[in-house]
Amino acid sequence: MSTTRHEGAYLVTGGAGAIGTAICERLVDMGLSVVVADANAQAAEDVAGRLKCDYVTVDLRDRASVDAAVETVVQEHSAIRGVVNCAGVTRLMDFFEISTEDWNWMMDINALGTMHVMQAVGSRMRDAGAGGSIVNVASIAGKGYRQTSNAAYAATKGAVLALTKVAAIQLAPFDIRVNAVCPGPTNSPLLNVHNTPEAQGRIAEMVEHVPLRRFSEPSDIAAAVAYLLMANAVTGQSMNVDGGLVFD
Numbered sequence: 001m002s003t004t005r006h007e008g009a010y011l012v013t014g015g016a017g018a019i020g021t022a023i024c025e026r027l028v029d030m031g032l033s034v035v036v037a038d039a040n041a042q043a044a045e046d047v048a049g050r051l052k053c054d055y056v057t058v059d060l061r062d063r064a065s066v067d068a069a070v071e072t073v074v075q076e077h078s079a080i081r082g083v084v085n086c087a088g089v090t091r092l093m094d095f096f097e098i099s100t101e102d103w104n105w106m107m108d109i110n111a112l113g114t115m116h117v118m119q120a121v122g123s124r125m126r127d128a129g130a131g132g133s134i135v136n137v138a139s140i141a142g143k144g145y146r147q148t149s150n151a152a153y154a155a156t157k158g159a160v161l162a163l164t165k166v167a168a169i170q171l172a173p174f175d176i177r178v179n180a181v182c183p184g185p186t187n188s189p190l191l192n193v194h195n196t197p198e199a200q201g202r203i204a205e206m207v208e209h210v211p212l213r214r215f216s217e218p219s220d221i222a223a224a225v226a227y228l229l230m231a232n233a234v235t236g237q238s239m240n241v242d243g244g245l246v247f248d
């Protein structure tokens with residue numbers, strides 16, 4: 001484990017992924033103690049090694065795994081001050097082809113995983129009495145984005161947005177803020193879910209619909225996450241980072 005520069009850590013789930021890594025970089029640059037939390041142990045170790053921060057392996061679907069990861073971080077850093085729930089999965093699927101297994105796979109990681117972390121970390125923050133900040137990485141898919149990868153993925157992100165609002169109200173008495181960032185299509189390997197042999201040209205078509213005519217960069221998402229993590233008077237909000245695709 002690295003030297004703790006500030007009292008308390010900032011945990012980033014999916015921290016070994018494209019957007020998660022950019023978020024970890026941004027928070028490390030801000031002088032915060034970051035812990036990369038990811039199911040991919042090798043990738044998490046690599047990112048943490050490069051950024052000189054800590055990592056834990058976790059399967060967000062499993063509450064015991066989440067509790068163990070949170071316990072490890074609290075042992076090493078004494079407290080968790082902030083969490084970014086960034087882990088998420090999807091795959092391009094036709095509405096009628098989405099199976100129960102597909103639904104459960106996405107729901108369990110994207111929505112239940114977010115709930116697991118919010119409960120495990122939120123209860124620690126509540127008991128410590130020093131407040132805290134949670135940012136959930138949802139998606140404009142949860143707000144009705146026409147070119148989303150699939151309906152079940154959109155439903156998981158809708159669940160994350162609803163959870164964000166209600167948690168913001170129910171955790172406010174403990175000075176725990178909860179906000180969401182909704183990326184639009186972002187330059188990352190995840191975008192390649194749209195790049196199947198049957199979907200040739202789909203990515204080029206997606207960018208044409210973005211008013212700014214470009215995809216977001218992982219660093220753009222990281223900037224919004226960093227703002228919301230530290231925005232003392234902001235809770236229950238969702239910020240679209242999508243080049244102007246969705247207005248709400």
Ligand SMILES: NC(=O)c1ccc[n+]([C@@H]2O[C@H](COP(=O)([O-])OP(=O)(O)OC[C@H]3O[C@@H](n4cnc5c(N)ncnc54)[C@H](O)[C@@H]3O)[C@@H](O)[C@H]2O)c1
Nearest residue numbers: 014016017018019039059060087088139183185186188190
């Ligand atoms: N890339 C985009 O265009 C885009 C757009 C909108 C929203 N998002 C959202 O942004 C977030 C990050 O996306 P990304 O592009 O960086 O994806 P990514 O695939 O690069 O990263 C996802 C990370 O989540 C981890 N993960 C998967 N299952 C896990 C589990 N059970 N437990 C712990 N970790 C697990 C993976 O190992 C991976 O490191 C996701 O929530 C995604 O839905 C992405």
